Amino acid sequence: KNEVEQSPQNLTAQEGEFITINCSYSVGISALHWLQQHPGGGIVSLFMLSSGKKKHGRLIATINIQEKHSSLHITASHPRDSAVYICAAQGAQKLVFGQGTRLTINP
C-alpha cells in the first residue's frame, strides 16, 4: 500500500462543476502539499497546509490531521483547470508523493 493515496486517479467533468480530489496518507507529516502539473509542463505549488483550510481563488484545500486526509476542491471548474493534481506528504526531511489525479474539464 502506498504511503500516499489519491482518488480518483482520473476525473472528467463538465465546465462549471464542483470538483473534489482526495488524498489519504499513512505517514506522520509536518505539512501536506498540493501541486498542479499541466500536460507537458512544469509543476506548480498550489497549497501547503498543516491544519484547517486554505483558499486561493476558486481552489480550496482542507486537511484533517486526525483522519490523515486532505481534499482539494475546485469551484466553478473551467477547461483551463485540466491538469494533473498531486498531493505530497512532507515528513521531517522528505516528501512522499501521491500518484496524481488527472482532471479533464470539458467545455
Added chain:
Amino acid sequence: NAGVTQTPKFQVLKTGQSMTLQCAQDMNHEYMSWYRQDPGMGLRLIHYSVGAGITDQGEVPNGYNVSRSTTEDFPLRLLSAAPSQTSVYFCASRRGPGVGSPLHFGNGTRLTVT
C-alpha cells in the same frame, strides 16, 4: 527572480554515457532535491540536500550522484546511463526542511537513454 533553473530541457544519451543535470536556485533555499517522474509511479526522490556540503539519499539513488558545494547549485550526475533511467527529472527547492515552506520546481529535464 529566476526561481529554480534546470538544464537541459531534453537530452538523449547512449547506454554507458555520463552526464550532469544542472539545477540552480536564486532564493537562498536550504533544501534542494531531485525527483524522477515515471508514468503511473508519481514523483520519486533520488537525492536531497538540507544545505551546502550536506546530501543524502532518497528512495531511488542508485546510478546517480550529487554534490552541494554552494547553496545555489545542486547538480545531478548520471554515472553510466542505463535505459531504466529514461524519465523526466525535476529539481525542487524550499526554504528549509521545516513547516511553512512551499515547494519550487524547475521545468524538468526529459531524458532518453537508448
